[in-house]
Amino acid sequence: MTENRGAPWLAVFGAGVMGIGIAALAIGRGVPVTLVDVDQERLGTARRRVRDELRLAHLTGALPRTGPAGELRLAESAAAVADATSVIEAITEAAELKAKVHREIASVVAPGTLRVTNTSSIPVDELAGQVPCPEDLVGVHFMNPPYLIGTLEVVRGPRTGERAMTAVQSLLSALGRKGIVVGDGPGFVTSRVLHRMINDAANVVAEGRATVEDVDALMEGCLGHPTGPLRTADLIGIDNLVDSLTVLHERTGDDSYRPSELLLRKVAEGDHGRKTGRGFYDYGVR
Incomplete structure (x- = not known):
């Protein structure tokens, strides 16, 4: 990748729902991506899943149909991203795993390379205290699906x-996104406010x-929430929501952030939302 050092080249760690979505967003905006995952099965389906996300983004008009694609x-390893100009980690919401991945990233990229943690709740400085070059670490809260949500939280840690x-x-x-800079701390702004509401909605049910x-209809019709909290939970992924809570x-x-028993039961039963075909709603695909 050395010949691309002067142009943006993004590395994304994690080929789960968010990693695939971020990769699709970047490719759709003409930014080349190296997608890294140690899970051979997930990596084996990554191209198809990115292609599916791009198709949906084009159908909804969220990404341009014309122009160069990245x-x-x-x-399978961090060694492949040594020449990346930016790196986004988008693995599961577990602080110890994120810190491990960021140490691996920092060991191969040049100092000064932007390193992003995609997190909905873990304080950036908690990770910064465990990795080299903490000044290169920034939090960005991408939301699902990344190609559709145009405004993002950018979390500046004390050492950023x-x-x-x-x-x-x-x-x-x-990437065609607007970043709003917020201060560091558990849940930042959006998760601190939204996740409590979703948890309360699950408890009401x-x-x-x-x-x-009816909960979603009331929140949509009375308070103007665009999708309702429980349909939003399905979009986030109920397992991801429980991790963040x-x-x-x-x-x-x-x-009030203790995960609702209903949320925990849905995770245990494998009903994680849209990605599994069933959550609070049935999407007809299992």
Whole structure:
């Protein structure tokens, strides 16, 4: 990749729902991507899943149908991204795993290379304290699907440097996204507010006070929420939501973030939302 060093070349770690979505967004905007995952099965289906995301993005008009598409490369280890100009980690919401991946990334990229953690709840400085060159680390909260949500949280940790802040805004501009800079802390802004609401909505349903459909209809019709909290939970992924709620509960001590028993039951039963075909709603695909 040395010949591309002067142009943007993005590395994305994690070929799960968010990693695939971020890769599709970048490719659709003409930015080449190296997608890294140690899971051979997920990596084996990555091209098809990126292609499917691009098709949906084009159908909805979220990404342009014309213009150059970025190249997609697949890799099994961090060694493949040494020449990346920016790196986004988009693995599961587990602080120890994220720190491990960021240490691997920092060991192969040049100092000064932008390193992004895609997180919905883990404080950036918690990771920065465990990795080299913490000044290169920035948090960005991409939401699902990344090609459809145009405004993102950019989380500046106490150790994040000016060069990294300039680089992340440049990257988001290349991806056609607007970044709003917020302060560090568990859940930042969106998850701290939204996840509590979703948790409460699940508790209301579990208590038998309203149906899933009625909770969403009230929040849409009365308060202007575009999809309703429980349909939003299906879009986020209920398993991801529970992970984030657990982080918030552990780090704030606020019991309102303790994951609802209904959410925990859905995760245990494999009903994780849209990606599994069933969550609070049935999407007809299993």
